[in-house]
Amino acid sequence: MKMPLQAKHLQEIIHRSNEEYYKKMVEEITDYAIFLLDPAGIIRTWNKGAERIKGYTSEEIIGQHFRIFYTPADRKKGLPEKLLQQAVTFGKTNMEGWRVRKDGTTFWANIVITALHDNTGNNIGFTKITKDLTDRKLMEDVRQLAQKNKELEQLVYITSHDLQEPLSSITGFANILEQYYKGQLDEDGRKYLHYLTQSCAHMSNLIKALLDYSLIGRERKLERVDCNQLVSEVTGNLYHAIHENSAKIIVGELPKLDANFIELELLFQNLIGNAIKFRKKDISPEITIKASKRNDVWEFSIHDNGIGIDEKFQEKIFNIFQRLHNKSEFEGTGIGLAHCKKIVSLYGGNIWVESTPGEGSTFHFTLPCD
Numbered sequence: 001m002k003m004p005l006q007a008k009h010l011q012e013i014i015h016r017s018n019e020e021y022y023k024k025m026v027e028e029i030t031d032y033a034i035f036l037l038d039p040a041g042i043i044r045t046w047n048k049g050a051e052r053i054k055g056y057t058s059e060e061i062i063g064q065h066f067r068i069f070y071t072p073a074d075r076k077k078g079l080p081e082k083l084l085q086q087a088v089t090f091g092k093t094n095m096e097g098w099r100v101r102k103d104g105t106t107f108w109a110n111i112v113i114t115a116l117h118d119n120t121g122n123n124i125g126f127t128k129i130t131k132d133l134t135d136r137k138l139m140e141d142v143r144q145l146a147q148k149n150k151e152l153e154q155l156v157y158i159t160s161h162d163l164q165e166p167l168s169s170i171t172g173f174a175n176i177l178e179q180y181y182k183g184q185l186d187e188d189g190r191k192y193l194h195y196l197t198q199s200c201a202h203m204s205n206l207i208k209a210l211l212d213y214s215l216i217g218r219e220r221k222l223e224r225v226d227c228n229q230l231v232s233e234v235t236g237n238l239y240h241a242i243h244e245n246s247a248k249i250i251v252g253e254l255p256k257l258d259a260n261f262i263e264l265e266l267l268f269q270n271l272i273g274n275a276i277k278f279r280k281k282d283i284s285p286e287i288t289i290k291a292s293k294r295n296d297v298w299e300f301s302i303h304d305n306g307i308g309i310d311e312k313f314q315e316k317i318f319n320i321f322q323r324l325h326n327k328s329e330f331e332g333t334g335i336g337l338a339h340c341k342k343i344v345s346l347y348g349g350n351i352w353v354e355s356t357p358g359e360g361s362t363f364h365f366t367l368p369c370d
């Protein structure tokens with residue numbers, strides 16, 4: 001039966017307005033970037049979500065190849081082209097990965113590309129739907145990192161704890177040799193025994209340092225800490241080093257904050273102790289300790305007139321067991337600054353050094369204000 005002309009016209013209007021509705025609906029969506037690609041991957045449509053997530057207006061982006069959203073490494077691997085091939089082969093493809101916005105920043109994208117076909121089955125292009133999941137990804141990464149850190153710390157604790165026992169038997173036997181059999185050894189034998197006991201003592205210090213490191217932050221009680229009083233206790237603990245080196249310590253007005261006293265004591269003691277230890281031979285150490293408020297943190301600085309640190313080591317020294325000198329030059333295990341870094345990061349702060357070799361160093365660290 002032939003449709004009356006009026007009805008046909010009406011159906012056409014409905015059909016056209018449906019198309020308009022669909023177009024409008026897709027255009028107005030802001031949560032998802034939704035757009036069409038032609039079979040070669042050229043962008044043909046653009047919606048508000050795409051503009052929000054990727055930062056381009058439709059005038060800027062329509063007509064460009066969609067590889068523009070991919071990182072140089074992914075482009076080199078031919079990832080955009082591979083995704084289109086997969087969509088053609090399987091009808092659809094999806095993945096998650098870092099993509100690039102117009103301003104060069106990256107976001108974590110969840111994408112679905114669906115191949116479109118005409119009535120005869122020819123590929124006529126693709127729809128691409130992208131969701132920005134950066135917040136979720138970052139939260140997941142932080143959670144995973146925290147978990148990995150916890151596992152590592154547990155491992156350090158267990159190994160350092162378990163290493164103590166065999167080491168103490170070795171030390172015990174070395175002591176027996178020293179006490180009862182030394183007389184039966186020739187000069188070489190006595191020399192080797194001396195090295196053995198020395199190495200045992202060194203290893204015991206390292207293991208103890210590792211164990212202490214793994215224990216930092218395990219049981220934390222926060223209290224009101226007056227940093228002026230704390231620094232005066234620390235200088236008391238360091239009395240011998242200060243006295244022997246005729247060190248002068250100038251302390252500015254320091255704040256009170258909520259913190260764990262023992263952690264801050266260890267932090268200041270390591271930094272002030274280093275400022276005295278890494279002194280120049282010809283001048284006595286002069287150390288200035290200050291604090292100032294910057295936005296919402298206290299920035300502390302400990303300045304010395306010591307040997308200084310070459311720029312290329314200024315980050316490395318905060319790693320565990322990283323030392324720039326051997327034990328005969330300066331005593332130490334190389335864990336002090338790793339302790340400092342761990343303590344400061346427990347408070348969400350930073351620690352860094354500015355230094356000129358031969359002139360001195362300033363260690364800075366931040367702790368939160370109330």
Ligand code: ADP
Nearest residue numbers: 274275278308317323324332333334335336337
């Ligand atoms: P340690 O003092 O046991 O060697 P640290 O972790 O405290 O270990 O320091 C690591 C290295 O950083 C030191 O061996 C030294 O080379 C360098 N360093 C630390 N503090 C200073 C300082 N105030 N002046 C010069 N060098 C320093």
